[in-house]
Amino acid sequence: MxxxxxxxxxxxxxxxxxxxxxxxxxxxxxxxxxxxxxxxxxxxxxxxxxxxxxxxxxxxxxxxxxxxxxxxxxxxxxxxxxxxxxxxxxxxxxxxxxxxxxxxxxxxxxxxxxxxxxxxxxxxxxxxxxxxGVFTTVKTMLPQFATFSWDRPFAELDALIFGGVDPWRLLHPVMGHVAVSKVVEFCYAGVWMLTVCAAPAWAAMSPRMAHQRHRFLITYFLCWILLGNVMAGIFFSAGPCFYEQVTGDGARYAELIAYHASTPQDVRSAYALQQWLWEVQSEGRMHVGSGISAFPSLHVAMATLAAIAGFTVNRWMGALGIAWIALIFAGSIHLGWHYAVDGLASIVGVVLIWLALRPLQRTAPAQP
Structure with missing residues (x-):
């Protein structure tokens, strides 16, 4: 009372x-x-x-x-x-x-x-x-303007970089266990999507990011536009999980795909999502998350941008961001979504965009 x-x-x-x-x-x-x-x-x-x-x-x-x-x-x-x-x-x-x-x-x-x-x-x-929504619209339309012609060159480049071995084979002894794969799938789908939503919100509202606000947000937008649409359209590829569909070679990644198909399936399972995504792509439908393009990897790009934001806070957050890049990069290969060159190109691309936008950084220090 x-x-x-x-x-x-x-x-x-x-x-x-x-x-x-x-x-x-x-x-x-x-x-x-x-x-x-x-x-x-x-x-x-x-x-x-x-x-x-x-x-x-x-x-x-x-x-x-x-x-x-x-x-x-x-x-x-x-x-x-x-x-x-x-x-x-x-x-x-x-x-x-x-x-x-x-x-x-x-x-x-x-x-x-x-x-x-x-x-x-x-x-x-x-x-x-x-x-x-605009990004997904453009990504879904890419097959109207390009054909999947870069998968074989990227697969060969991967093997060249890693001593004649497809990089997923190097990761499989460590990551090729159901428990490990499920943790990676959870991080790659759920946690990654959370960071995609949270990072721009934090940059938009946090006093700590005030001096980096426009630089960070424009970098965020340009990653999706330049890397996810423009570069994806120029170097149009589908990724290892769809290698057979776009090249006719069903042997190269058959063991990796068979492994993921044999694991328990749920809403975050890479194999189930890949089957759904190919069906949606084949029917020309647009949906949340629809559209197929592997190069460069937006998953790794967003992880790289998150690491950059982490370094604006302190070195410990930056180190955590580096670990996050490593997890998403390795996960993108292990889950069959990407070639290694997709992730490497994304890291370089994000860093170059960030450096190019340095004039947008305010000289005033961030507020705690």
């Missing part, structure tokens, strides 16, 4: 802090300034969408395009992330600060938590969801 008036007062105080005394207009102006500062990001996404529509019109598949493919799942991811942050970070803080009335304390912090940067960051994350 005694806590009710206090809780009501905290709620009223939080609302007044946000809306009272003309603060709503000031807050709105601050949000607008944040959005205006991000105009280059929105312009890049808009131009990318127009290019995708133009390509679809050229290919005669405009009626199949849905740039909003990712928005339902992306909206759910944003809401889940915000809720997770409250539960994992803010709720424990409130419990420690006010154990007798943690909810009152949490509500009282509303004005402090809901900042113009947070609002603009959430809006930017919705724009990133649209961006991912």
């Amino acid at each position: 005694s806590d009710a008036p206090t809780g009501m007062g905290a709620r009223t105080g939080a609302l007044e802090a946000l809306l009272g005394g003309g603060r709503a207009r000031t807050f709105g102006q601050a949000v607008w300034r944040e959005l205006a500062a991000d105009r280059i990001l929105y312009l890049l996404i808009g131009l990318y969408g127009l290019v995708a529509l133009a390509l679809a019109a050229t290919a005669g598949v405009l009626g199949q395009v849905n740039l909003l493919t990712y928005m339902p799942v992306w909206t759910q991811a944003i809401a889940s992330a915000l809720l997770l942050y409250i539960v994992v970070v803010e709720a424990p803080r409130s419990i420690r600060a006010a154990p007798a009335a943690p909810m009152t304390h949490l509500i009282g912090r509303t004005a402090e938590l809901v900042t113009p940067r947070l609002v603009s960051g959430v809006l930017l994350m919705f724009a990133v969801g649209l961006f991912m």
